[in-house]
Amino acid sequence: MLIQEGLLTRDQLNKAVEVQKKSGKGLIGDILLKSGAITEKDLAVVLSKQLSIPYASRETLLLNPETVEESVKLVPEELARKYCVLPLSTHFNALKVAMADPTDLVTLDNLSKVTGRIIEPLISTRTDIEACLGQFYKEGGLLKTAIEASYSAVDYEAAQREEADEDSLSLDNIVASTKKAPVVNLTDLLICQAVKDRASDIHIESFPNRIIIRFRVDGVLHEIPAPDKSMILPLISRIKILSKMDISEKRLPQDGNLRAMIEGREIDFRVSTIPTIHGEKVVMRILDKTAVRLDLEALGFEKKELANYRKVIHRPHGMILLTGPTGSGKTTTLYAALNELKSPERNILTIEDPVEYQIEGINQVQIKPAIGLTFANGLRSFLRQDPDIILVGEIRDLETAQISIRASLTGHVVFSSLHTNDAPSAISRLIDLGIEPFFVTSSLLMVVAQRLLRRICPKCREAYKADPALMPPGWKLEHGATLYRAKGCADCANTGYFGRFAIFEIMTITDRIEELSIQRSPLSAIRAEARKGGMRTLEESSFVKVLSGETSLEEALRVTMGAEA
Secondary structure, three states: OOOOOOOOOHHHHHHHHHHHHHHOOOOHHHHHHHHOOOOHHHHHHHHHHHHOOOEOOOOOOOOOOOOHHHHHHHOOHHHHHHHOEEEEEEEOOEEEEEEOOOOOHHHHHHHHHHHOOEEEEEEOOHHHHHHHHHHHHOOHHHHHHHHHHHHHOOOHHHHHHHHHOHHHOOHHHHHHHHOOHHHHHHHHHHHHHHHHOOEEEEEEEEOOOOEEEEEEEOOEEEEEOOOOHHHHHHHHHHHHHHOOOOOOOOOOOEEEEEEEEEOOEEEEEEEEEEEEOOEEEEEEEEEOHHHOOOOHHHOOOOHHHHHHHHHHHOOOOEEEEEEOOOOOOHHHHHHHHHHHHOOOOOOEEEEEOOOOOOOOOOEEEEOEHHHOEOHHHHHHHHOOOOOOEEEEOOOOOHHHHHHHHHHHHOOOEEEEEEOOOOOOHHHHHHHHHOOOHHHHHHHEEEEEEEEEEEEEOOOOOEEEEOOHHHOOOOOOOOOOOEEEEOOOOHHHOOOOEEEEEEEEEEEEOOHHHHHHHHOOOOHHHHHHHHHHOOOOOHHHHHHHHHHOOOOOHHHHHHHHOOOOO
16 A cells, blocks of 8 residues: 555565564564654554544644543553553543554553543554643643642751852762652653653753753743752752763763663763853753654655755765754754665765764764874774765864865765855865865765754644735745744644754755856855755745745744845
């Protein structure tokens, strides 16, 4: 059925069957998902047709509970999370339940025994179910209770004495405080809540009279209720212990990491501390492998852009650069390209700082400057490892740039990233580093600048007729065209947005761009030539997404204002 729908090729199916034969286990659908051949939605839709079971998704709004209180009372939260199910509604002696695997007879039987109802399954994706569990069970209540308890349990006089004598606190006392139930409970709930809220970072900051805790969700920081100020020292110490840091060192920045099992998923955390005038600040970067789809088609490329990008990354040699600020999704786009290119016939090596996600079948190296393993030194060794494709996490200096370009000119495909605002600026950046213009353009195949836009929540978006007169300069809009604005609902935590996607500015290096670069022409001339060749700017790409209803005008302007030089 997947092949008939055009969602799968016969070759992809044969490869999945071979994997199944070798492992001796696993469902074909799961193997196809892991390989990136199909998406969760593709599988759910086809299974829905095959099993004649309704497909429920966030977009179709079928995951909306009809009677929340009644349905969630029947299925305990712990059980719902364990089996990845959503109780939707009751009707006489039946209970409608959304499931990722409606053929799981054991789960169906257990749910029937617990609820005393006949289970009527609907099929949904695991991602959608896990995203909705929070709204159904109001998971924030546990963290809220722990935070409120931190205030009621405070001995204010003792807390003030401890704060005054913080430097003289013994290490034994600090360690003992981190093992007390309130601190352990608060730390665990804070981390779990951040993962459930789809946060990419947790910020914990200390100020004279209070603690500030913020989650970065879809690229924007949101403050959440924080515990009593007296909890800051044991909370930070607890995180430092878990991250294998030195809890006695508070004067210098530290880096650490930890790994936790949350809802059956193994999630990595990269932890950083810095000393401020009011105490230590902690930032925890959440690296959830299951939340990242290394699939080029899922990133946000338009059809022509994707075809162009795919054509270039399959070239036998040359350099492809991704540009943009920190947090613009460059690493994910690079990983998605490698994930598509990996095969037994190719030797792929990466050198990164840090290695954010581990990809099976690819040799990844973490730089360690303290022992001399830098980007440049690692690259030199790579060239003796018979590579076909090399990923350099970031080009930061002349030496790394020179070796990367040399590798691309000697029969290797090199992927890397640069911190520039747009695609044409990458050429001048390499020249500024000290690379001769001829070598820059001889090695470069393509430069891709990208940004991340928040996706407008499909459940609460609000349509309106846009006024062309109010559009930014250059944005041509037909009179009476329909756009959408963010409104906010429980599903998107009243932000009006849910998830993010990328927009791209893709510059293919042509003979004319090469000539202009060698002549050291102004950046404006290179940009104008790239646009003649079909390059769509970041601002124009964002406008396309606004017109398609994927995001709002406000979000597009927020991200792209100033992106154009």
